[in-house]
Amino acid sequence: MFVEFVEGPLWYFSAAVFVLGVIWRLSGILRLRRRKKDLSIPRASAAVGALKAQFLHFVPHGGFTFRTLYHLVAGYAFHLGLFVLVLWAAPHIKFIEANIVAVPWEPLPRWGFIIAAQFAFAGLMLLWVRRISDPVMIKLSDRDDHVSAWLTFGVMLTGCMALQESVQALRVLHMMFVEIWLLYFPFSRLMHAFTFAFSRGYTGALFGRRGVVP
Amino acid sequence: MNLSAAVEVFTDSLDASAASYLDACVHCGQCAQACHFYETTGDTRYIPAYKMKLLDRVYKRTKSPLAGVKRLFGLARTPLSEADLEEWNDLIYDSCTLCGRCTIVCPMGIDIAGMVRKSREAMVAADLVPKSMLGAATRALEIGSPLGIKPETLRKIVAEQAEDVGIPIELDKVGVDYLVILSAMEILNFYEVIGALARIFKQAGISWTISSKAYEATNIGIQMGDKAIAKTLVSRVVDAAEELGVKYVISPECGHAYSALNWEGPNLVGRSYNFQVIHILELLDQLQQQGRIRTKGTDTRRLTFHDPCQIVRRGGIVAEPRRIMNQVADNFVEMSPSGAANICCGGGGGVSSNSRAEDLRITAFAAKKEQLDDVQPDALVTACGNCRNVLEEAMDVYDMDMPVLGLTELLATYLDD
Numbered sequence: 001m002f003v004e005f006v007e008g009p010l011w012y013f014s015a016a017v018f019v020l021g022v023i024w025r026l027s028g029i030l031r032l033r034r035r036k037k038d039l040s041i042p043r044a045s046a047a048v049g050a051l052k053a054q055f056l057h058f059v060p061h062g063g064f065t066f067r068t069l070y071h072l073v074a075g076y077a078f079h080l081g082l083f084v085l086v087l088w089a090a091p092h093i094k095f096i097e098a099n100i101v102a103v104p105w106e107p108l109p110r111w112g113f114i115i116a117a118q119f120a121f122a123g124l125m126l127l128w129v130r131r132i133s134d135p136v137m138i139k140l141s142d143r144d145d146h147v148s149a150w151l152t153f154g155v156m157l158t159g160c161m162a163l164q165e166s167v168q169a170l171r172v173l174h175m176m177f178v179e180i181w182l183l184y185f186p187f188s189r190l191m192h193a194f195t196f197a198f199s200r201g202y203t204g205a206l207f208g209r210r211g212v213v214p
Numbered sequence: 215m216n217l218s219a220a221v222e223v224f225t226d227s228l229d230a231s232a233a234s235y236l237d238a239c240v241h242c243g244q245c246a247q248a249c250h251f252y253e254t255t256g257d258t259r260y261i262p263a264y265k266m267k268l269l270d271r272v273y274k275r276t277k278s279p280l281a282g283v284k285r286l287f288g289l290a291r292t293p294l295s296e297a298d299l300e301e302w303n304d305l306i307y308d309s310c311t312l313c314g315r316c317t318i319v320c321p322m323g324i325d326i327a328g329m330v331r332k333s334r335e336a337m338v339a340a341d342l343v344p345k346s347m348l349g350a351a352t353r354a355l356e357i358g359s360p361l362g363i364k365p366e367t368l369r370k371i372v373a374e375q376a377e378d379v380g381i382p383i384e385l386d387k388v389g390v391d392y393l394v395i396l397s398a399m400e401i402l403n404f405y406e407v408i409g410a411l412a413r414i415f416k417q418a419g420i421s422w423t424i425s426s427k428a429y430e431a432t433n434i435g436i437q438m439g440d441k442a443i444a445k446t447l448v449s450r451v452v453d454a455a456e457e458l459g460v461k462y463v464i465s466p467e468c469g470h471a472y473s474a475l476n477w478e479g480p481n482l483v484g485r486s487y488n489f490q491v492i493h494i495l496e497l498l499d500q501l502q503q504q505g506r507i508r509t510k511g512t513d514t515r516r517l518t519f520h521d522p523c524q525i526v527r528r529g530g531i532v533a534e535p536r537r538i539m540n541q542v543a544d545n546f547v548e549m550s551p552s553g554a555a556n557i558c559c560g561g562g563g564g565v566s567s568n569s570r571a572e573d574l575r576i577t578a579f580a581a582k583k584e585q586l587d588d589v590q591p592d593a594l595v596t597a598c599g600n601c602r603n604v605l606e607e608a609m610d611v612y613d614m615d616m617p618v619l620g621l622t623e624l625l626a627t628y629l630d631d
Contacts, residue, residue, distance in 0.1 A: 028279025029237060032230040039480035041490070043530050053323050060244070062318040062555030068244050075242075075321070136243035139258040145241050187280060191237055192322065198234035200323035206231075207325075210477060211530030212554055214317045 006172050006179065011099075014179035021186025026194060035206075042209035049208010050201040056213055057200050070130065078123025082156070084108065084116040091165060117160055124153055148190050151181050215296050220340035224272040224294070227332040235329060236273045238322040239263055245316035245326060250558055250581035251309040251574065260309045262316035262326040268294060268302050268336070269329055303342050306333045307438075308571035312470075312563030313523035318555055327528070327563075334439025343438050346569040351434045351443050358427075358450075360434045360567065361398040365426045371405045372424060379409040381416050386458070387423035392497075393460040393489075394424050395431040395451055395475075397468035399599035400620075407467065407599075410626030414498070417631050418506040422464075428454035431466050432600075433474035437564030441482065448479040455489050465493045467620055469524030469562055469598045477529070493525065494622060495597055499534035502541060510630035512544040515592035519546070519621075520582070520605065521556035522598035535597055535621055542628045543595075549585040557581050559596075561604030579608035586614070597621045 038046075060068045086092060090107035097103060108116065128149045131137045158174035165171060185191065204213050245262040246252045252260040274291045275281055284290040314327040337343060343351075350360035357364055369385065376383040392415075400407050408424075415422050428450045435444030455463045465472040476491040492500075501507045519539055525531050532553050539546045551557070560578035565571050582605070586594065594616055596602050605618050 025237070025279050029230050029233045032228065032233050032277060034230050036481065039484070039486050040477050041480075041486070057321055057323040060319050060321075062315075063551035064244070064247065064319045064555075067247050068319060071242055071244055071321075131241075134243065135258050136246045136252075136261055137241065139261060140241035140243050140263055142241070189237075189240055192240050195234050195238040196322050198230075199238035202231035202234055203317060203323040203325045206328075207528065207530070210528070212527065212532060214314055214527050214554055 003168065003172050006176050010179050011175065014182040018182040018185055022191070022194060025186050025191055026198075029195070029198060035202075038209065040209075043211035044208055046205040046209040049206075049213050050204040052208065052213045053200040053204025054197060056204075057196075062214075070126070074123045074126035074130070076123070077119040078127060081116045081118070081120025081123060082152075085113065085120055085156070085159070088116070089113050089159075091163070113163070117156070120156060124149065124156065128153075144189050147184070148188050151177070151184055152190075155181050215299065215342060216340050217294065217296050217299065220299055220336040220342075221272060221294055223336040223339040224269055224333070225276050227335060228269070228273050228277045231325075232269065232329065232332065233273060233277065235322070235324040235326075236266065236270050237278075239266070239270075239324060240322070242321065244319045244321065245324075248315040248319040250311075250313075250315075250560060250578040254578050254580045255574075259305060262310070262330075263324075265302070265305045265310060265333070266326060266329045268298060269333055271298075299337065299340050299342055302333070303337060303344075304571075306330055306337055307344050307347070307568055308565065308574055310563060311523070311558045311560065311565050313558035314528050315523070315555070315558065318527075331439055335441065336439075338438060338440045343440070344568045344570055347434065347438045347564055347567050350567045351438060351440065354430065354432070354434050354447060355443065359398045359401070359430045360432050361402055363398055363401050363430070365429070368401060368424070368426065368429050371401060372408055375405060375409040376412065379412050381409075381412040383408070383412055383424070385424050385426050387421075388458055390421040390423045390458070391461045392420055392422040393455045393458060393463045394422055394466070395463060395471070396424070396429055396466050397471055397599040398430060398432045399603050400466060400468070401429070403603060404599055404620055404623075407620055407622050410620075410623045411494075413626050413629055413631055414501075414507060414622070417508065417629060418501045420501075423458065423460075425454040425458060427457075431468050431471035431475065433471060434564065434567065436470055436474040436478060437567065444474060444478070445482040448475060448482050451475060452479070452483055452487055455487070460489055462490050462492050462497075463487075464497060465491055467494055467522075467597045467599055467602075467622060469522035469529075469600060470564075472529050472531075473524045493529070493531055493534075495525065495531050495534045495538065498622065498625060499537055502538065507625070508630040509542055509625070509628040511628050512542055513624065513628070514544045516545045516547060516590070517543045517593050517595055517619075518549050518586070518589050518591040519552070520549070520559065520594055520596040520601060521553060522596060522601050523556065523558050523562055525597060526556060527554045538621055538625055539595065542625055547589050547591065549589050557585055559601040559604045560608065561600060566600055566604050575604065576608055576611050579604075579612070582608075583612055583614065586616070591616065593617045593619055595619045595621050595624055
């Protein structure tokens with residue numbers, strides 16, 4: 001009964017909350033007043049600036065690459081690892097094909113999954129250790145930062161526990177964590193997965209027309 | 215203190231870009247490493263992202279898509295208090311030069327300096343502007359200059375410079391192409407730039423004048439976050455330029471003056487100008503490219519260039535000063551980092567007009583000093599009167615024996631006239 005609930009109604013509900021919540025949050029930003037039309041004479045294109053900013057901020061520039069190496073390495077290890085796990089793990093592909101859409105790519109072999117998982121775990125833990133030990137991050141962090149990190153950790157941990165797919169309870173536990181994560185996502189800072197593009201774009205457009213993208 | 219007015223300004227300033235910034239910040243704290251105030255003090259209050267907290271609280275309480283839901287369940291952020299505004303006041307005015315270096319390192323590309331500017335507007339509404347900045351604003355409005363330079367003082371200085379270089383300089387001359395405006399610091403401390411401009415423009419065949427009604431480029435309204443004052447000061451220049459019928463207004467060696475007149479000015483006055491704004495570095499570079507500036511000899515000293523933040527990182531004039539430097543300097547070395555990633559002098563964004571921030575400004579200069587110590591130049595060149603003054607003052611405190619030069623004057627030194 002509980003298994004059916006987690007794999008049925010709760011999945012559809014959390015997926016709907018996630019999709020609608022993300023749309024709601026993004027439209028909540030866009031419904032706000034836009035910047036007024038800039039009457040100054042542009043030196044260059046705002047659109048090009050906005051586009052350039054999207055790529056420029058993927059890697060720290062301006063001499064910060066080495067200084068921010070910890071975040072850079074841990075951040076990419078976590079995000080890339082997680083990205084690979086979500087889209088290339090064999091059970092995920094099976095689930096996506098059964099519930100959402102057919103995917104045109106092959107799943108990762110088991111060793112690939114293990115490597116991606118190790119990167120993701122190492123990255124997430126390094127980022128969290130930094131959050132609780134670095135005075136700067138301690139000063140900035142709030143409850144949402146910690147809840148987001150722990151929920152994501154829970155999703156990843158239960159995912160690894162369920163990898164064998166031999167114990168139904170573990171699979172359902174993972175599914176439940178994913179659903180809680182989906183429910184939490186639109187109400188949290190996890191939204192940065194979408195809002196980063198807006199943020200970079202606005203700054204890139206503002207300064208792009210001045211001929212420089214900081 | 216007017217708390218409700220401040221909250222209203224905070225709320226009004228929350229447009230889509232501000233909302234996206236506040237929703238994108240992941241509290242990674244990398245911005246701290248770009249801030250000379252944090253880097254030189256280690257005080258976590260100076261973390262750039264922390265300076266956005268008031269705006270963030272108002273956003274989360276009022277305009278965030280979640281605000282209504284959270285209020286329903288009693289989970290909304292607490293409203294701002296007078297104590298909050300007082301606590302953040304020095305963060306907003308004393309420990310941020312609006313240099314925007316934090317944007318470079320931010321993975322989300324958040325324009326934190328822009329958010330601090332919005333917070334300053336709220337501080338203005340709350341009547342919490344530092345007294346010395348208010349004094350500068352009063353002088354700018356009543357006398358015409360934040361340093362209290364009267365038109366008769368300007369006339370005298372211009373006449374002396376004209377005599378020094380042997381070139382007549384006529385004020386309020388109708389029918390010329392260019393209107394020169396100057397920063398208060400240039401008029402008072404670095405007035406040789408007027409003679410330098412006269413020599414360069416004579417050789418280049420440029421017709422120009424200075425207005426006795428609008429000679430001041432400095433815009434204290436922009437620095438303190440008072441749009442009404444900013445508009446008045448921009449309008450003064452616009453009216454004078456259009457009355458004289460010039461084709462161009464030359465923005466001087468002053469960081470925020472360029473931003474005020476060129477980038478923000480048309481939006482403040484609500485229309486495009488009937489003239490073009492050109493920065494002095496752009497103009498000198500253009501004249502150089504056209505072969506209209508002939509120089510003789512070069513400076514053999516080891517020279518480096520300090521990039522004024524508002525001209526370079528936030529103004530887009532990056533290559534021009536370097537081309538000018540290379541025309542007259544044999545041994546031009548860059549600091550690291552430089553250009554759009556430069557480190558601020560510590561006194562931009564009105565911090566140098568804010569007397570209570572003086573000690574902090576001197577402390578923050580240590581970041582610039584470190585750069586200079588690495589390069590070991592014989593002289594430092596810059597293109598902002600305010601930076602120049604701030605650098606000179608700080609160097610005195612740090613016992614650094616190094617001349618600070620203006621780029622226009624350096625170019626004029628090697629003019630073949």
